[in-house]
Amino acid sequence: MSPGTIAAVAVLLPLVGAGLILLLGRWPNIREGAGLVTAGVLFAQVLRLLEPIRAGERPEWVLGEVVPGIEIGLQVEPLGLLFALVASFLWIVTTLYAAGYMRGHHEENQTRFFAFFAIAIAAAMGVAFSANLFTLFAFYEVLTLCTFPLVTHHGTEEAKKAGRVYLGILLTTSIGFQLVAIIWTWHLAGTVDFRPGGILEGTASSAALSVLLVLFVFGVGKAAVMPFHRWLPAAMVAPTPVSALLHAVAVVKAGVFTVLKVAVYVFGLDLLETLASAAWLAWAAAATIILGSLVAFTKDNLKARLAYSTISQLSYIVLGALLANELGAIGGGMHIAMHAFGKITLFFAAGAVLVAAHEKDISRMSGLGRAMPITFGAFFVGSLSIIGVPPAGGSWSKWYLGMGALEAGQLGLVAVLMVSSLLSLVYLLEVPVRAFFGTPPEDAHHAEGFHEAPWPSVVALVITALATMGLFFYPNPFFDLMKLMVGQ
Amino acid sequence: MIDQLPALQVIVPLIAAPVCVVLRRPRLVWALMVAVVWYSFWNAIQLLGLVLESGPISYALGGWAAPYGIEYRIDTVNAFVVVIVTAIGSIVAPYALKSIEREVSPDRIALFYTAFLLSFAGLLGIAVTGDVFNVFVFLEISSLSAYAMIAMGQNRRAVTAAFQYLIMGAIGATFIVIGIGMMYVMTGTLNMADLAERLPAVAGTRTIPVAFGFLTVGICLKLALFPLHLWLPNAYTFAPSTVTAFIAATATKVAVYMLLRFFFTIFGAAFSFDVMQLDLVLLPLALIAIFSMSLVAIFQENVKRMMAYSSVAQIGYMILGISMASVTGLTAGILHLFNHAMMKGALFMALGCVMYRIGSVELQAMRGLGRRMPWTMGAFVAGGLSLIGVPLTVGFISKWYLILGALERGWWPVAALVVMTSLMAVVYVWKVVEAAYFGDSFDQDEPPGEAPLALLVPTWALVVVNFYFGVDATLTAGVAGTAARSLLGVLP
Numbered sequence: 001m002s003p004g005t006i007a008a009v010a011v012l013l014p015l016v017g018a019g020l021i022l023l024l025g026r027w028p029n030i031r032e033g034a035g036l037v038t039a040g041v042l043f044a045q046v047l048r049l050l051e052p053i054r055a056g057e058r059p060e061w062v063l064g065e066v067v068p069g070i071e072i073g074l075q076v077e078p079l080g081l082l083f084a085l086v087a088s089f090l091w092i093v094t095t096l097y098a099a100g101y102m103r104g105h106h107e108e109n110q111t112r113f114f115a116f117f118a119i120a121i122a123a124a125m126g127v128a129f130s131a132n133l134f135t136l137f138a139f140y141e142v143l144t145l146c147t148f149p150l151v152t153h154h155g156t157e158e159a160k161k162a163g164r165v166y167l168g169i170l171l172t173t174s175i176g177f178q179l180v181a182i183i184w185t186w187h188l189a190g191t192v193d194f195r196p197g198g199i200l201e202g203t204a205s206s207a208a209l210s211v212l213l214v215l216f217v218f219g220v221g222k223a224a225v226m227p228f229h230r231w232l233p234a235a236m237v238a239p240t241p242v243s244a245l246l247h248a249v250a251v252v253k254a255g256v257f258t259v260l261k262v263a264v265y266v267f268g269l270d271l272l273e274t275l276a277s278a279a280w281l282a283w284a285a286a287a288t289i290i291l292g293s294l295v296a297f298t299k300d301n302l303k304a305r306l307a308y309s310t311i312s313q314l315s316y317i318v319l320g321a322l323l324a325n326e327l328g329a330i331g332g333g334m335h336i337a338m339h340a341f342g343k344i345t346l347f348f349a350a351g352a353v354l355v356a357a358h359e360k361d362i363s364r365m366s367g368l369g370r371a372m373p374i375t376f377g378a379f380f381v382g383s384l385s386i387i388g389v390p391p392a393g394g395s396w397s398k399w400y401l402g403m404g405a406l407e408a409g410q411l412g413l414v415a416v417l418m419v420s421s422l423l424s425l426v427y428l429l430e431v432p433v434r435a436f437f438g439t440p441p442e443d444a445h446h447a448e449g450f451h452e453a454p455w456p457s458v459v460a461l462v463i464t465a466l467a468t469m470g471l472f473f474y475p476n477p478f479f480d481l482m483k484l485m486v487g488q
Numbered sequence: 489m490i491d492q493l494p495a496l497q498v499i500v501p502l503i504a505a506p507v508c509v510v511l512r513r514p515r516l517v518w519a520l521m522v523a524v525v526w527y528s529f530w531n532a533i534q535l536l537g538l539v540l541e542s543g544p545i546s547y548a549l550g551g552w553a554a555p556y557g558i559e560y561r562i563d564t565v566n567a568f569v570v571v572i573v574t575a576i577g578s579i580v581a582p583y584a585l586k587s588i589e590r591e592v593s594p595d596r597i598a599l600f601y602t603a604f605l606l607s608f609a610g611l612l613g614i615a616v617t618g619d620v621f622n623v624f625v626f627l628e629i630s631s632l633s634a635y636a637m638i639a640m641g642q643n644r645r646a647v648t649a650a651f652q653y654l655i656m657g658a659i660g661a662t663f664i665v666i667g668i669g670m671m672y673v674m675t676g677t678l679n680m681a682d683l684a685e686r687l688p689a690v691a692g693t694r695t696i697p698v699a700f701g702f703l704t705v706g707i708c709l710k711l712a713l714f715p716l717h718l719w720l721p722n723a724y725t726f727a728p729s730t731v732t733a734f735i736a737a738t739a740t741k742v743a744v745y746m747l748l749r750f751f752f753t754i755f756g757a758a759f760s761f762d763v764m765q766l767d768l769v770l771l772p773l774a775l776i777a778i779f780s781m782s783l784v785a786i787f788q789e790n791v792k793r794m795m796a797y798s799s800v801a802q803i804g805y806m807i808l809g810i811s812m813a814s815v816t817g818l819t820a821g822i823l824h825l826f827n828h829a830m831m832k833g834a835l836f837m838a839l840g841c842v843m844y845r846i847g848s849v850e851l852q853a854m855r856g857l858g859r860r861m862p863w864t865m866g867a868f869v870a871g872g873l874s875l876i877g878v879p880l881t882v883g884f885i886s887k888w889y890l891i892l893g894a895l896e897r898g899w900w901p902v903a904a905l906v907v908m909t910s911l912m913a914v915v916y917v918w919k920v921v922e923a924a925y926f927g928d929s930f931d932q933d934e935p936p937g938e939a940p941l942a943l944l945v946p947t948w949a950l951v952v953v954n955f956y957f958g959v960d961a962t963l964t965a966g967v968a969g970t971a972a973r974s975l976l977g978v979l980p
Binding site for chain 1: 887892903922966
């Protein structure tokens with residue numbers, strides 16, 4: 001298979017997986033097996049793209065023309081490959097985790113759940129490998145729509161309300177701003193292809209391009225830059241595997257990935273640097289970083305706290321893109337991967353606590369550490385990565401983001417990064433500290449002795465925790481890809 | 489044979505109609521109808537191919553040359569419209585069998601198909617003819633038979649709806665014939681090409697602008713441009729499902745075609761837009777239609793009525809594109825003719841399936857239907873996504889060209905409005921989705937059941953078309969672009 005075909009296969013494979021899952025719905029074990037195999041094969045295929053990309057190839061694959069001049073096409077470049085690698089690897093782990101979680105939690109309609117999950121991964125692969133803005137937008141919308149049944153999985157009144165917020169904000173921003181921005185780009189540049197160095201240079205006044213950038217940044221609602229962040233906490237009504245893979249990795253990263261890609265391949269970093277709105281938007285992202293952290297403090301529900309933490313962390317990547325220098329872009333790209341591993345570990349742990357001890361609130365998790373040492377240990381490791389201290393991968397991306405901010409001469413933004421790290425230190429570490437050293441609440445019925453979640457879930461969260469640490473010692477694959485992206 | 493295609497396009501269904509009355513047996517009549525409609529579709533494809541290959545076709549009816557006899561004239565614009573009408577017909581025809589058996593009393597079925605074929609022939613006649621009086625004649629044929637079909641609806645209010653439509657339609661037709669009469673008085677010809685040649689000489693008189701006014705109002709009544717749409721919601725709501733699907737997807741589209749033909753070919757874009765400033769009338773009305781009707785649709789409890797109001801809004805999109813009077817705008821308008829036919833056809837056919845099973849399309853009655861009729865509601869959701877304009881559906885392609893057209897003219901507020909009303913479509917489509925997928929079943933006793941395949945297959949065929957031409961719109965966008973250029977007189 002040529003590398004271009006592999007990209008197409010990567011988009012199709014999860015769809016085939018979804019079909020298999022639907023067919024095998026009656027036999028849960030075989031169904032989950034099929035899911036795991038699909039995920040494994042997918043990761044193997046994506047991995048095969050690494051060598052050609054490193055060798056400087058940019059494989060392409062074209063389905064056909066939609067309207068004259070606009071194609072549905074795939075093109076693999078370093079940033080997309082990084083996103084695809086992360087998403088496809090974590091899909092394997094999440095499938096394993098979900099097998100334990102969904103049964104342990106006695107969820108209904110599991111076949112539908114796993115099928116839509118697979119479709120969401122297909123859409124994420126499509127986003128990662130899109131060759132132009134049109135293709136990206138199409139997959140972006142598919143991703144929104146196919147995660148809707150996952151968010152509203154429980155079918156309750158609460159889920160219905162959350163679904164409205166979810167769809168409302170994501171569709172409003174994407175159709176209201178992003179679509180207009182894409183058509184405007186087409187009108188200005190006569191193309192919507194992603195090209196190194198950008199396509200917008202010299203097509204319009206700097207004021208007009210500034211407005212266009214605003215439309216793009218807020219139009220990508222999945223990046224959750226405030227005030228368009230409300231959908232993410234709303235999405236937390238979904239079963240935990242969805243929150244873990246989709247709302248910490250695939251969906252939200254598709255958003256920041258889009259912002260980064262637009263910054264690098266549509267505007268180009270050189271042009272971006274000259275735009276007035278890039279600086280303002282960087283401050284909007286900075287505000288989101290701080291406010292997200294502050295709101296996270298007020299949340300006692302663990303998943304809600306993690307959601308706000310995610311909002312805050314996503315803006316790191318948006319900030320990295322808007323710094324408009326190579327270090328910032330490298331830091332932003334690395335953070336896509338680093339945050340993914342860290343945050344998925346945290347969500348896995350939150351879900352494990354829910355399944356094993358039926359607790360959602362942090363205040364009620366005191367003393368649980370003795371029953372669930374592995375879970376809370378993993379949570380600790382994940383927290384380190386989000387805070388950005390060794391020995392966890394997150395320290396590298398924060399390092400480069402800080403360097404980027406320094407290079408841009410924005411000392412204020414450096415301060416924001418530092419303050420935010422301190423804030424996350426407090427609100428995240430509270431959880432394991434309480435669990436290990438707190439006394440259980442009076443009315444809690446925590447099991448005596450060792451009582452972890454079902455083994456597939458525990459294995460999954462151990463894998464991601466180890467990977468988080470591993471990325472501190474060996475971040476090279478992601479780092480090299482990002483260097484390729486900025487053309488070093 | 490090839491030479492006779494333009495005439496056969498109209499003659500075959502027109503002759504088959506009375507044969508239906510003679511045959512009487514419902515299934516036999518149905519089979520004849522399907523055969524005729526499918527033949528027409530084949531005929532239309534041939535015509536479009538010929539036109540795209542070798543330019544406009546002129547056909548002298550009965551061998552009488554143009555100024556004396558009636559000329560049929562096919563170019564890209566009407567070849568495309570004929571394809572739309574016959575394509576929708578071909579998909580609705582097989583669907584009609586079960587749906588009509590359920591919704592129309594048995595003794596009237598043969599008459600129903602007669603009316604159906606007459607209406608079909610009338611619409612095709614309007615499209616192919618090159619003679620303005622002939623337009624009026626075919627308009628009456630198609631309208632009268634449409635009134636009859638609507639009146640056959642189950643609900644007794646169908647009769648008042650048909651009557652309402654009859655009154656409004658008759659006013660529209662009268663205005664049109666007055667306009668045509670005035671043009672005839674001033675130029676002495678009814679042939680479109682001749683009219684286009686002779687009108688500039690008399691354009692300075694008072695009569696021609698008055699004729700222009702009568703025609704504008706008459707045609708806008710027929711195509712249900714706000715505020716002349718009052719007949720439409722009731723007619724769509726109470727007509728039998730098959731009729732709603734067919735009329736929603738074809739009748740208003742042919743009326744839009746009439747608008748294009750009169751204002752661009754006969755009067756010419758320069759006269760219509762520079763002298764008469766038609767855009768000053770059409771643009772605000774289109775914008776109000778798009779916004780207000782989308783808003784009204786949100787508050788409807790009957791889904792057919794909701795979709796009817798949505799149709800008025802969607803017609804606003806077509807008129808909006810036309811009022812831009814640019815190649816991109818006109819392309820958007822013509823493209824949306826096709827695209828809207830596909831999406832609304834699919835939506836109304838899905839509603840027909842619902843009607844078949846539970847006998848109602850009230851939101852209340854559709855609660856929990858997502859589990860009982862997964863395929864039907866799946867088709868509805870797919871059609872709804874197309875209506876919203878989600879990428880990879882035809883609706884998206886229309887939105888793309890419309891917004892592009894608005895940006896080209898620098899009309900930012902218009903682009904914003906198009907976007908905003910797409911979001912309003914999300915609201916009303918999602919009202920149905922929430923009822924169907926989150927509501928508890930309204931009637932627990934009724935056994936769950938999917939609509940019969942005879943209904944589902946055509947519905948899904950149209951859904952597939954929605955996605956196919958959303959992914960590969962080179963054909964539709966190409967044809968619409970050619971049609972737009974030929975209407976504006978811009979050589980490719």
